[in-house]
Amino acid sequence: MLQVISALKGFAIEASDGRIGTVGDFLFDDTSWKVRWLVVDCGSWLKGRKVLIHPSAVSYAGLADQQFEVKLTKAQVEGSPNWQEHQPVSQQMQNRLYDYYGWDPAWSGPYFGVAGAMASPMMSLPYLDLQMRAEARPEVIDSQDRDPHLRSVVEVIGYHIHALDGDIGHIENFMFENDDWSLRYFVVDTSNWWLGKRVLIAMQAVKGVDWPDRHVRLDVSREQVKTSPPWDPMVAFNEIEKTHLHRHYGWAGSRA
Numbered sequence: 001m002l003q004v005i006s007a008l009k010g011f012a013i014e015a016s017d018g019r020i021g022t023v024g025d026f027l028f029d030d031t032s033w034k035v036r037w038l039v040v041d042c043g044s045w046l047k048g049r050k051v052l053i054h055p056s057a058v059s060y061a062g063l064a065d066q067q068f069e070v071k072l073t074k075a076q077v078e079g080s081p082n083w084q085e086h087q088p089v090s091q092q093m094q095n096r097l098y099d100y101y102g103w104d105p106a107w108s109g110p111y112f113g114v115a116g117a118m119a120s121p122m123m124s125l126p127y128l129d130l131q132m133r134a135e136a137r138p139e140v141i142d143s144q145d146r147d148p149h150l151r152s153v154v155e156v157i158g159y160h161i162h163a164l165d166g167d168i169g170h171i172e173n174f175m176f177e178n179d180d181w182s183l184r185y186f187v188v189d190t191s192n193w194w195l196g197k198r199v200l201i202a203m204q205a206v207k208g209v210d211w212p213d214r215h216v217r218l219d220v221s222r223e224q225v226k227t228s229p230p231w232d233p234m235v236a237f238n239e240i241e242k243t244h245l246h247r248h249y250g251w252a253g254s255r256a
Contacts, residue, residue, distance in 0.1 A: 002184060002237050005035075005153060005174045012067035013040050013053065020045060020077050023068070026153040027052075027089065028183055030211075033203045034108075035181040036150065037089070038068075042077075050085050051077055052097060055181040056107040076101070088146030108180055151211075153183075160215040161188050161201070163222045168193055171216070175200060175237065186216070187233075190225070200231050202251050220249060 011023045025039035037052040059069040081096040083089065098105050159171045173187035185200040207217045229244045231237070246253045 001178050002175050003178060004187065004233070005176045005183070006157070008068075009154075010066070012065075013038075014067050014069045015072045015074050015077060017073050020070075020072075020074055021051070024050065024154075027150050028153060030149050030151050030209065033183040035153075035176065035183065036094075039085075039152075045074075046078060050083065051080055052083060052089070052094075054097070054101070054103045054107070056103055057101070060178065072101075089150050090145050091147050092145070094147065158214070159209075161186065162215055162217050163220055163225060164218070165222050166193075168199075168218075168222055168225050172198065187231075188225075193222075194226060198231055198233065199225055199228055200237070200245060201225075202246070202249070202253075204251050205249065224249060 005026060009023055009025070013020050013023065021040040021042040023038050024041040026035045027037040027039060028035045035055055037054060038058065040051050040053055042049045042051060053070060053072075057070045057072065059071070080100055081093060083093055094105070097103065153174060157171050157173065161168050161170060169188045169190035169192060171186050172189040174183045175185040175187060176183045183203060185202050188199050188201055190197045190199060201218060201220070205218045205220050207219045209216050228248050229241065231241075235241075242253065245251075
């Protein structure tokens with residue numbers, strides 16, 4: 001199911017024996033556009049500490065109560081590899097988390113095909129090729145070597161969006177698929193150009209991103225954006241709406 005990601009910021013994270021904190025951010029891979037980590041602020045429980053939780057460990061069972069459930073104990077979280085927010089998230093730090101919890105770095109969707117299913121720490125994964133896991137997590141000597149492809153959702157919101165022939169607005173939010181935590185669309189606020197309008201732009205339209213200058217370049221024209229199907233945040237974005245949008249731009253994923 002597609003939903004805006006900002007709605008999940010502030011959700012509580014409930015371990016099997018109590019609350020461990022709230023969601024403060026999401027870190028995504030800028031090559032696959034998939035969320036790799038939830039950044040959890042532990043609040044007064046572990047004062048001043050933030051921890052990283054893998055999406056595969058998250059259950060949607062408590063969405064109505066604005067919380068995620070994780071099949072972890074508070075002791076496990078407290079004993080997890082320590083990460084300071086001001087430090088870069090290195091590949092080595094991520095490898096340590098995968099090893100500590102037994103999470104799968106090659107995870108790309110719900111376990112056993114069940115949306116919202118949780119990957120238990122140290123769970124047995126008989127179908128997983130151990131050599132593939134080893135290759136997916138190469139060791140990095142320098143623990144402070146930042147993973148260059150890991151980006152913050154909170155930081156990227158606000159980036160400017162440029163069409164082929166000019167600016168169209170800025171990133172207001174992301175639409176993501178909660179089955180596999182992939183970011184599928186930018187929600188673009190065009191108010192500086194097209195008053196009061198918001199549009200969805202698929203990740204496949206991205207030509208490039210200038211990270212230092214905080215802007216995204218698209219392979220679409222301003223006219224295409226202006227004549228695109230309207231997006232109403234109060235109306236569910238279903239398969240019919242998706243088909244119309246993709247057909248308009250000629251993106252993959254539209255029905256014939």
